[in-house]
Amino acid sequence: MMATVAVLGEKERTRRDLTLAIEELGHRVAAASGIPDAMEMLAQVRPQLLVVACEPASRLAEHALGEVDRVQPLLPVIVALEKRSAVRAVDLMKAGAYEVIAPPWTAENLSACLAKALRFKGTVFESSPAPGERRRATVLWAGLAVFLAAAGLWRATRPRPQAPPPPATRAWELPYSHPAGLCFAGGALWVSDWYAETVYRLDPKTVGVRRAVHLPKEMPGAVALTKDSLWTSSAGSLVRHMIDERLTGLARVPDAAGPTIAMAYDGLYLWTIDSKTRRIHKRLLDDTLTVLDSYDYPGMEPAALAWDGKNLWSIDAGNKELVRHGLQHPGEVTLRVSLPEYADGQWRPVGLAYDGERFWTVAENRKNIAAPGRIFRHVLQPSTGSGRAAGAAP
């Protein structure tokens, strides 16, 4: 996005350095050497951002902040200090600077804070579209109608190639009967079995067992892999394991949020659901797995959690649905997808994972507890349930 950036600096060399670096990022620059010129420039060119270059001892930035507050109060101001000073930087931020940057003022160094400051916008208020916009929209709609008519004619008359069969959900039997959790990491599926007290590592291509690790002191339920550890829920605790041949136990944390039945890691936080309150908990990976926030579960019976790289997903075993949660408010649903594999009630989903392309679930047999568990690789169909309708892929 190209923007107009105003640069204010008393020294010609600093103005030139900043101008070159900002122009290198594809923005237009308007420069001024003093406060009166800068304020006149703000009124004329209406920049999206003001960069003030000054020495740490100078009061130029404070003067500029005061004037900007009067002339264009929503304009973000970045102060470029000619020498690095953390004390001065924090003072300027307290005085109203959006950001304070230190030398070197290279394009690479400026890029991040300009991008962030330019996206810092308020609400746009419009009572109605402008007349010019309405005319342009009419022309666009007419053009689109002609294009669609031509495309429809071509589609009706072209020879039809043989369509490949649509991909379908696949299921495999597991060599054990009581799966309890599932996650995907490091190119492998990790499945826990509470009865066998074992965590299995499966090859997602063949669904064959690559490794089985017996955890005699545990009854592993939900599982999640963080950067350097495997976490399992076990009888009121969350257990951290080293990712080695024996999944050596490193720490056992009493589960303050209640017995965890579902768990997922988003790269920063551990997300869990407890079986008592059925709430979703956002937790810090510290010594006590501090709960930072909790949200009511927007469904009937939460059974599993997974992170797809962008969104938190869960399985609602009651509604037999895959649920995508709001990023800011996980208590809200942005998509529900029904899972017909569970429609007949024979299988109880207990684990969920996303491998970068497809969702996987593991399930135990509701009617015959000795029957082998099952793992599904899903091809999703959009649901008519609540939430925004969207394609099947996340």
Place this chain on the structure above:
Amino acid sequence: MKATAPRTTPVRFTFEAEEGREDGWGRFERLHPLGGRVLTRFRLEPGDRLLLTFDAAGESFEDVPAKVELSRLDEDGYRVAEVRLADEVEAHRLGAALRGLVIRAAAPPSPGSGPPSAPASTRREGR
């Protein structure tokens, strides 16, 4: 309970163990009694031991020992670091200050009073 301030809170950090490493600064995106999430342009790695100086809820905190627990880059190239306070006394003081702020923010305004104002330290920063 939580409250969202209209502005973010600037924070200065010095490195406890590495004398050669220059001070840095950033903003608290989130603050809780155990620490918070700092957004900064400077490199912070898990395990870094810091001394944090910041104002929050009308209280000043100076050179509070803290440890970087997690760190990642966001889409703009800013470092997002989860820091945990290592001084229990200061953590307790921060917790008390934050609880007071949240309770004040949640309380209905009394008749005749104006809108609740942000602490002086956070009123205008981060336009």
